[in-house]
Amino acid sequence: MNLKINDDLASQLRLLNEWIIASRGVIVSSHVNPDGDNIGSQLALGEYLSSIGKKYLILDEDPLPRHYAFLPNSNQVNRYSDTAIVPKEYDLLIVVDSGDLERIGTVVKVIHPEMKVVNLDHHLSNTRFGQLNIVVEGASSIGEMLYYFFSVNGIGITANIASDLYLSIVSDTGFFRYDSTGTGTHLIAADLIERGIMPNYFHTHVNMMKTLGFIKVLGRSLTRLELYEENSIAFSSIFYGDFQEFPDVDTEGMIEHIGTLDTVSVFCLIKEKREKEYRASLRSKYDIDVAKIAGEFGGGGHKRAAGCQSGSLPLEEFKTKLIDSIKREMRLL
Incomplete structure (x- = not known):
């Protein structure tokens, strides 16, 4: 070839x-x-x-x-x-x-x-x-x-x-x-x-080979779903206690379920694998550059898939700053 x-x-x-x-x-x-x-x-x-x-x-x-x-x-x-x-x-x-x-x-x-x-x-x-x-x-x-x-x-x-x-x-x-x-x-x-x-x-x-822990943690993340900006931004979280209960759970692919909602443009899953240390996975369906947003927090990735960490920020402040950055990028379109 x-x-x-x-x-x-x-x-x-x-x-x-x-x-x-x-x-x-x-x-x-x-x-x-x-x-x-x-x-x-x-x-x-x-x-x-x-x-x-x-x-x-x-x-x-x-x-x-x-x-x-x-x-x-x-x-x-x-x-x-x-x-x-x-x-x-x-x-x-x-x-x-x-x-x-x-x-x-x-x-x-x-x-x-x-x-x-x-x-x-x-x-x-x-x-x-x-x-x-x-x-x-x-x-x-x-x-x-x-x-x-x-x-x-x-x-x-x-x-x-x-x-x-x-x-x-x-x-x-x-x-x-x-x-x-x-x-x-x-x-x-x-x-x-x-x-x-x-x-x-x-x-x-x-x-197609997910564990029972994956299904249970996925269910919890879906019940924690939060929506912003007329349901165009979706956030969810997996906490330290979830990982303690299911220590072998692999969360890869879990974020995709959050993005299946028809109104959502940008979606984020925050994971607390270590206590008070938060990692955010960011995804974009359309034209929002989530790598740019992740870069503001020392992260990076691709235009439609990126990630970053909270650093010293507590969870709510981290989430608020992420949402504000996403809203700003949306307004620029």
């Missing part, structure tokens, strides 16, 4: 492979609160590193979400707090799907003066924190970018890599529903399907 890729990006992807081959050891990491794009892209890189006999480690702050354990190589994801590591044995860190270096959490502790950092991302708010920054803001996912990486460098896509790339792509495109889904995205997916990927298998494992 002949997909168009510009010369600058092709050169960067070749340079990345040169750095990988020349390195003595590679750590692959990504943002806290992992999602499918994060997990799939790390595992795809891990498969390649393993195939060339490179010493490598996939290292994240948070554990692998249980609904991604169906991937054949999912046991390669290591949690930083559970892993004994000698940082000097690794001289290359590849950070995928993270707008800034702080988003990888405690894994930043592995960085030492001799280590090169590669920043492989597609977020508008990326801070270009690496020695090599491969940032493609129009890419649907890191999986799409890695497909180009494998193609440009003549690297074969094995069955495991195909699975990892497909998970990455469907996760960050909402199974091909989001604006970032382009012709190239569908062509890549078609090629992966030709290689044996079964779309329904992924839909079932990603979307």
Whole structure:
């Protein structure tokens, strides 16, 4: 399949492979609160590193979400707090799907003066924190970018890599529903399907394998729904007590249910996983740029999907400031 890729990006992807081959050891990491794009892209890189006999480690702050354990190589994801590591044995860190270096959490502790950092991302708010920054803001996912990486460098896509790339792509495109889904995205997916990927298998494992805790916490979030601006803004919350009662609950995808209300344009889910520490996930159906709003609170993301944290703000003040920012952006349209 002949997909168009510009010369600058092709050169960067070749340079990345040169750095990988020349390195003595590679750590692959990504943002806290992992999602499918994060997990799939790390595992795809891990498969390649393993195939060339490179010493490598996939290292994240948070554990692998249980609904991604169906991937054949999912046991390669290591949690930083559970892993004994000698940082000097690794001289290359590849950070995928993270707008800034702080988003990888405690894994930043592995960085030492001799280590090169590669920043492989597609977020508008990326801070270009690496020695090599491969940032493609129009890419649907890191999986799409890695497909180009494998193609440009003549690297074969094995069955495991195909699975990892497909998970990455469907996760960050909402199974091909989001604006970032382009012709190239569908062509890549078609090629992966030709290689044996079964779309329904992924839909079932990603979307249809929720725990009882997920259903109960989702129910609570829906009963807490608050509406503003003639029902065009929706807010809900999941509190620390919910996570204490259901400690293994994965809230990924929960926010989408809030946005199904026909009058809603912008919707937000605030989560308190640690006591009095609040993270907000923001979504936009239409033209409101939620990445801009998240940026006001030190966060970031994409135009229609972003996130931020409360910092030192108490919950009600955090929520009030978010609502005020959303209202302001709405008035500018």
